[in-house]
Amino acid sequence: MKLTLKIWRQKDAGTKGKMVDYQVKDISEHMSFLEMMDVLNEQLVGKGEDPVAFDHDCREGICGMCSMYINGEAHGPDRGITTCQLHMRMFNDGDTITIEPFRAKAFPVIKDLVVDRTAFDRIQQAGAFISVNTSGNTQDANAIPISKHAADEAMDAATCIGCGACVASCKNSSAMLFVGAKVSQYALLPQGQVEAADRVRNMVAQMDLEGFGNCTNTGACEVECPKGISLENIARMNRELMKAAVNN
Amino acid sequence: MSGFFKSSIGRKVAMALSAFFLMIFLLQHFIINSLSVCSPDSFNEVSHFMGTNWLIQYLLQPVLIFGVVFHFVMGFVLELKNKGARDVKYVQNKGAANSSWMSRNMIWSGLAILAFIVLHFIDFWFPEINTKYIVGDTSGLLHNGEGFRYYEELHHKFESPLRVGAYVLAFVFLALHLMHGFTSAFQSIGATVGRKKIMKKLGMAYSVLIPLGFIIIALYHHFNH
Numbered sequence: 001m002k003l004t005l006k007i008w009r010q011k012d013a014g015t016k017g018k019m020v021d022y023q024v025k026d027i028s029e030h031m032s033f034l035e036m037m038d039v040l041n042e043q044l045v046g047k048g049e050d051p052v053a054f055d056h057d058c059r060e061g062i063c064g065m066c067s068m069y070i071n072g073e074a075h076g077p078d079r080g081i082t083t084c085q086l087h088m089r090m091f092n093d094g095d096t097i098t099i100e101p102f103r104a105k106a107f108p109v110i111k112d113l114v115v116d117r118t119a120f121d122r123i124q125q126a127g128a129f130i131s132v133n134t135s136g137n138t139q140d141a142n143a144i145p146i147s148k149h150a151a152d153e154a155m156d157a158a159t160c161i162g163c164g165a166c167v168a169s170c171k172n173s174s175a176m177l178f179v180g181a182k183v184s185q186y187a188l189l190p191q192g193q194v195e196a197a198d199r200v201r202n203m204v205a206q207m208d209l210e211g212f213g214n215c216t217n218t219g220a221c222e223v224e225c226p227k228g229i230s231l232e233n234i235a236r237m238n239r240e241l242m243k244a245a246v247n248n
Numbered sequence: 249m250s251g252f253f254k255s256s257i258g259r260k261v262a263m264a265l266s267a268f269f270l271m272i273f274l275l276q277h278f279i280i281n282s283l284s285v286c287s288p289d290s291f292n293e294v295s296h297f298m299g300t301n302w303l304i305q306y307l308l309q310p311v312l313i314f315g316v317v318f319h320f321v322m323g324f325v326l327e328l329k330n331k332g333a334r335d336v337k338y339v340q341n342k343g344a345a346n347s348s349w350m351s352r353n354m355i356w357s358g359l360a361i362l363a364f365i366v367l368h369f370i371d372f373w374f375p376e377i378n379t380k381y382i383v384g385d386t387s388g389l390l391h392n393g394e395g396f397r398y399y400e401e402l403h404h405k406f407e408s409p410l411r412v413g414a415y416v417l418a419f420v421f422l423a424l425h426l427m428h429g430f431t432s433a434f435q436s437i438g439a440t441v442g443r444k445k446i447m448k449k450l451g452m453a454y455s456v457l458i459p460l461g462f463i464i465i466a467l468y469h470h471f472n473h
Contacts, residue, residue, distance in 0.1 A: 006339070019339055072342035098340040105335045171343060171352055172330035176256075204255055213333030214256045214326050216354065217432040223346035232441050238257050239438025245252035 001027040001088060004096040005040065007052055010109050013116075017109065019098075029089040033076060034059060034066060036088055053112040059084040061226065064161030067168070068113055069100040074165035074224045082163060082226045102168035106175070106211045119210040120162050120178060126206035127199035128182040130191050141191065150188045157185035159227040166221035166229075172213030177221040179207050180233035187240050197244035204241055257436075259326060264436035266319040267429055271454070273312055278458050281465050284402055292396035296388040299376065299398075320362055327355045350428040357425040364418030371405055406469035415466045419459040426455030 002025040010017025024040050031039075034056050041051035057065040066083040070076035076086040091097060099113065107115040132138055146154075158181075166177035183200050186192025192199070215234060222231045252258040280298070283291035298304055343352050350357070380386050390397045406412055430451035434440050440447050 008339075069338060069341075072338065072340040073345055077345075100338055100340070103334050103336055103338055105333050109336075169346055171347075173333035174256075174330075204257055208256050211333060212256075213330040214260060216326070216330070216351065217428070217435045218347040218351035220343070220346040231435065232444060235435050235438045235440045237438075238260065238436055239441065241252065241255070241257045242261065242438065245258075 001025075001029065001091065001093045001095075003027055003036075003091065003094070006096060006098045007113070008100045008109075009052070009112055010101075012111055013108055017112075019100075027088055029087070031088045032059070032084055033068075033070070033086040033088065034084050053110075053114045055114050056084060061085045062161065064163035064226075067102045067115060067117075067164060069102060069168055071098055074102065074168040075163075075226060079223070080226055080228055082161075082165075085226075102164050104164075104167045104173035104212065106173065107164060107167060115164075117162070117164050119212070120164065120175070122210065123175070123179060123203055123206045124162075124182060127195070127202040128186070130186065131195060132191075144190050146189060154185050154188040157181040157188070157229065157233050160185075160225075160229050161227060163226060165224045165226060167212065169220040169224040170213065170215070171218060171220065172216055174215040174221070175207050175210070175212040176215040176234045176237065177225060177229055177231070179203050180235075180237040181229045183237040183240055184233040187236060196240060197247060200237060200240040201244050204237070259322065260436040263319065263322050263326070264433040266315050266322070267433040269312075269315045270319060271426075271430065271433075273315075274458060278461050281402075282461060284399060285465055285468050288399040291402075292388075292398045295398035296396055299380065299388065300386055316365065320358065323355065323358055348428060350424050351432070354425060354428060357421045360418060360421035361425060364414070364421070367414060367418075371411070372401075375401075403469050403472075406466055407473050409470065412466050412470045416463050419463050419466075422462075423455050423459040426459070427452065430454050 002023070005022045005024060006019050007022060008017055009020045022040060022044075024036065024043065027036050027039060034054075037052065037054055044051045055065045055067055057063040059066075061082045061084060064082065066075075068075065068083045070083065070086070075081055075083045077090055078086050101107075101109050101113045101115050102117075104115075106119045107117055110116050160178060160181035162178060164178070167173050167175050170177075183203060186199060187196050217231070217234075219231055222229065253262055280291065280294050283294060388396050388398065390400060406415075431440065431447050434447050434451075
């Protein structure tokens, strides 16, 4: 395949960026999108140019590092995948592909396609944990009976990899699917319910402080989420915060 | 509790609560208007009661006006805030690939409804306020004193095809607004957990049937002249 790539290039956070056109050839349809980016970067390094910076780590859809807004969608045109799982067979020979970083005020660009997603870390630090005494007398988690339904729902919420596709896809740059998943995974389990009120209050406060937008329930986040995190998690978070406000 | 309403979720909940109030109002407005098709006498009786009952006039009417103003102002405030959450726009963005037109354009359907409310106030509300509180005629009777004026006024208004056209268009925008707004309001208060499918069906039924009913009423009066 021969492709034209329109890629956002930005030297650093303080420099203005722009879209730059590149040509790549001999791209196999079996390659992943990141492998195609590797081919481009080898080409650029060979010519003595600065390679395109992009985030990646595990390359098997688990770590959530690879971002990229490809042809107008987070992680490209396929569903339920991260960019490393996007294959070039999704494109045709001669296509022009637009590649941009995830856009949100709370996700500032560091360089080219790399954005700073530490806002998610700070939201997690605000409450996405349970306080346990690790002195050696910790109770065996299996000693607490949990219904299959609650366990399944908590597990589904816990599959969120914090990639930020929800924020990137949302027309309001809202982080509520991410925060909703983190709040739900604890709120559904007895171990998490003890600190549920403080958790939701602190995490929502941190989310607002980071400058994410308000959710208007368009559902774009759910569709673009590589792990299929349900919108119900946002509803559950809303309910948890209302409960915390009433019981305060 | 005041802290709650300052949070992003609190503002969503406030929007949802005003939406519930407006949806209940819309339903009762539709029920009363449908009487004008089934039983003009009952329509006159109920309209006179609504227009002269002090609880409705001095308590519910101001609350309704506050609800409408709050819903619109809050909608604009949130829209502006949300626009500011993405300082650099995408060069290419396929919104239609993951969300409905209705959900992405609530501000535009809302503005169309706002324009309609202005027209509706000029048509009915301002003349009604003038008759009752400026002229001081609270009898609700026709000039010749032969029966109530409410049905006649409504029937007469829909003689103009331009007005009927504007009303029909406004109700189409209302349907589009409700198609997203109904379920969105329930989602905002956390009521969709485990009930997503039924809420969507209910929302679709409400958002199609109520505006369609209003359209039928307008057309009925237009074609019965």
